[in-house]
Amino acid sequence: MIRLHDVSKTYYPKGRRSSSAAVTALKHADLHVPQGQIHGVIGLSGAGKSTLIRCVNLLERPTTGTVTVDGQELTALSGAALNQARHRIGMIFQHFNLLTSRTVFANVALPLELMGMKRSEIRERVTPLLELVGLADKARQYPAQLSGGQKQRVAIARALASRPKVLLCDEATSALDPHTTGAILELLRDINQKLGLTILLITHEMEVVKSICHRVSLIADGELVEEAEVGDFFTAPRTQLGRDFLNDFLELEPPRALIERLEAHPGPHSHPVVRLAFSGDAVSTPLISRLARECSVEVSILQAKVESIQERTLGLMIAELMGPAEKTREALDYLESHDLQVEVLGHVQRND
C-alpha cells in the first residue's frame, strides 16, 4: 500500500545546491507497508522520522527515490494531481493542528470542503465520524474548549473524512498523557480493524510500537537500520540501538551496585552475569530449576519481568550464575540450546 524505494532527502542551506553544509536527513530509505498493516518507525529525536513520514505524502519532496501509495507513484505527480492523491492519505500530527477559527464539526468538514463536496453530503459524512471518535456532543464547540485527547480525536475524524486508504501518524500521542495515549491508540487500532486502514506511524515511544504496531522499523541518522515483526523485535533486536531502546523501555538493567563490580573478562574466581530473554515455549518451561538440577549451578535472580507483546509472552531476567567455571559454561550452552537469548553482561568476583 505504501512503498518507498531508495528515498533520500537532502537539505541545502539557502538554496545552494553544492554547499558542503548540506544536511542529509534521509538516506536510501526502502520501506514497504502492506494493506491493512500498522507499521511503526521508531527513532530518537533528529533521526529523520519526521522527514520520512513527510516524504510519504510529499510534504517534503524526496531528493531522490520514488514514493508509491496505493499503486500510484506520488513522486511523479505535482500540482492538482498530487492534491487529488493526497485526498486518499490522511494525516494526524503531534500538535493536532486543528483550526482554532472553526468548530469541531467545521474542522472535520474541512477536507471535504477542499474536495468541493456539497453541504448536505458533508453533513452526512461528518456526523458519523464524530460518533466514531466519540465526540458527537462536541460538534459545535471550538478546539480551545477541548482536552488534548479530544483534540486528537477530532484530528483523527478529520483525517478519515475523505475516506483515505492510508493514515500517517506523526508522533500522534507524544503530547498526551499515558492514559489518553492508551485511549487514542485503542481508537487507531479500532479504525485499522474496522476500516482496514493502513497506518504508518512515527514515534519515539516503545509503548506505542508495543501496543498497536504489527511491524517496526528502527531509524538512526536518517537510515532505516532494522526492520522486524514487533514480537521479534521485542524478543531479539538485532542492532545495538534496538537493544538500547528495548532496555530503556523494559527498564531492565542490573542494579547499580552490581554494574560497578562488573568486569568485562572472566577471572579465576568470577561468576557470569547474564541477561536472558525468552519467548514462546521457553516461557512456560521451569528452566531455572532445571538449570540448578541438571547443570548444578546456582542461579541468583537479580531482576525479572514478564511482558505481553502482540499476544506473545516475553520474559526477561538478569541473573548471576554461580558455580565452577566449567559448570557455568555448560549452563550457558544449555540455555542457548533451549531457544533463549543469552547475553553475558560481565563477570563479578565471588564474595567468598
Next chain:
Amino acid sequence: MSSAMIDLILKATLDTLYMVAASGVISALVGIPLGVLLYVTRPRQILAEPTLNRVLGAITNIGRSIPFIILMVAIIPFTRMLVGSSIGTNAAVVPLTIAAIPFVARLVEGALNEIPPGLVEAAQSMGATPWQIITKVLVPEARGGIFTALTVTVVTLVSYSAMAGAVGGGGLGDLGIRYGYNRFNPTIMLITVVILVVMVQGFQSLGDYLVRKSDHK
C-alpha cells in the same frame, strides 16, 4: 456658542469620519491582499517567490518611510489626476489611503506570521491548493489579528486626517488649527480634541469587540 460654530464643528466631524472611513475601507481592500501576498511569497511559503517578495517588501517600506505630510504634498499631481482636484476631502483621502496601505499590509503580514506552520502543513496534507489555504486557513485563522491591524490603522488615520488641512481637506484637525489655534479660541480647540478622543475610543472599542468575537483560541 453660535449656531454657525456648531454647524462648523458638525461638518468637520463628518468630514473626518468620511476621510477615515473612505481611506480605511480602500486601504483594507488593498492592504489585506497585499499583506497576504507579502506573506505567501516569502521563501519556503506556499507561493514562494523570493524576487517578487523582495520587490513588494521594498515598495512597502518606501511607502512607510515617507513622512505623511511630505507624501501628501508630493503626490498632489497624482491626486489631481485621480479625483480631479488637489484640495478638499476627497483629495485628502488619496494620500491617507496611500499611506495606510503599506501600514495595513505589514500588520496583516505580521498577523499571518503568528499562525502555527503546522496548520498550513495540515491543509497541504489534505490536498489544499494555495488559494484554498489562503481563504480557508490563513485569513480565517488570522481574523483576530487582522481586526487588530485595522483598528490600529483606523486610529492612526484619525490622527493623520488632522493633517489633511494642509491640502484644504477639512475635518476636525483643520478646524482645531484654524479656529482654535490661529484665532486663539481655546473652546473650539478643546471641543475638537474631545471629539477626536471620543472617536478614537469608539473605534478602539469596536475593534476590540470584533477581535473578541472572532477569537476562539
